[in-house]
Amino acid sequence: MDPPPRDFTKGQFRVRSTRPGDAPSDEDLFQTVSRGLAGTPMPAWGGLSEADRWALVDVVKSFSPRFSGPKPVALSMPDPPDLSGSAVVRGSVAFRRFGCVDCHGESGRGDGPSARGLTDASGRPIKPFDMTTGRPKRGNAAAELFFVVQSGIEGTPMPGYAAALSAADTWDLVAFVRSLGGGSAVTAAPGRSAAGYAAAARGAVAPN
Numbered sequence: 001m002d003p004p005p006r007d008f009t010k011g012q013f014r015v016r017s018t019r020p021g022d023a024p025s026d027e028d029l030f031q032t033v034s035r036g037l038a039g040t041p042m043p044a045w046g047g048l049s050e051a052d053r054w055a056l057v058d059v060v061k062s063f064s065p066r067f068s069g070p071k072p073v074a075l076s077m078p079d080p081p082d083l084s085g086s087a088v089v090r091g092s093v094a095f096r097r098f099g100c101v102d103c104h105g106e107s108g109r110g111d112g113p114s115a116r117g118l119t120d121a122s123g124r125p126i127k128p129f130d131m132t133t134g135r136p137k138r139g140n141a142a143a144e145l146f147f148v149v150q151s152g153i154e155g156t157p158m159p160g161y162a163a164a165l166s167a168a169d170t171w172d173l174v175a176f177v178r179s180l181g182g183g184s185a186v187t188a189a190p191g192r193s194a195a196g197y198a199a200a201a202r203g204a205v206a207p208n
């Protein structure tokens with residue numbers, strides 16, 4: 001099975017809206033259960049009742065002592081600006097300035113000079129995401145990409161940039177990444193606060 005099933009005992013998860021290094025929130029886990037992960041064997045279980053999905057979240061958390069600590073802190077996500085036009089141009093500059101090209105390559109195809117030889121936390125070879133496909137595992141919604149940049153992807157070489165990037169720079173990067181997947185003229189719908197994002201996860205609705 002490629003990729004292999006998640007080892008819940010490690011407490012590492014791809015979908016997070018929390019600070020780099022923090023465990024995912026309950027809402028993050030609920031979202032993964034409800035929507036699945038694109039491009040992986042993890043299916044969406046949105047057909048289960050809400051109570052059953054929350055029960056699964058509790059079961060998943062029980063496998064790792066990581067969830068016995070303080071409640072993780074959610075990252076702040078301001079409403080997105082217009083993600084077309086000048087934001088895409090600024091994002092292309094930020095993409096190079098912050099070193100994204102090292103792994104993802106100049107065209108975002110995952111063929112940067114540092115891409116060869118990358119491994120995940122278990123030592124398995126891993127390739128940087130090809131952004132031109134427009135199909136990230138957690139979705140191409142603006143809010144999802146914002147949290148990928150800010151929080152990173154645990155268990156992979158993709159770090160979180162919450163301490164290094166402003167929200168404005170992050171939104172510019174989101175605009176550019178979305179343009180690589182064919183969304184060059186994207187205008188974002190109204191954003192969600194952290195509470196709004198949690199509500200969206202609770203309802204298994206993709207944040208805009």
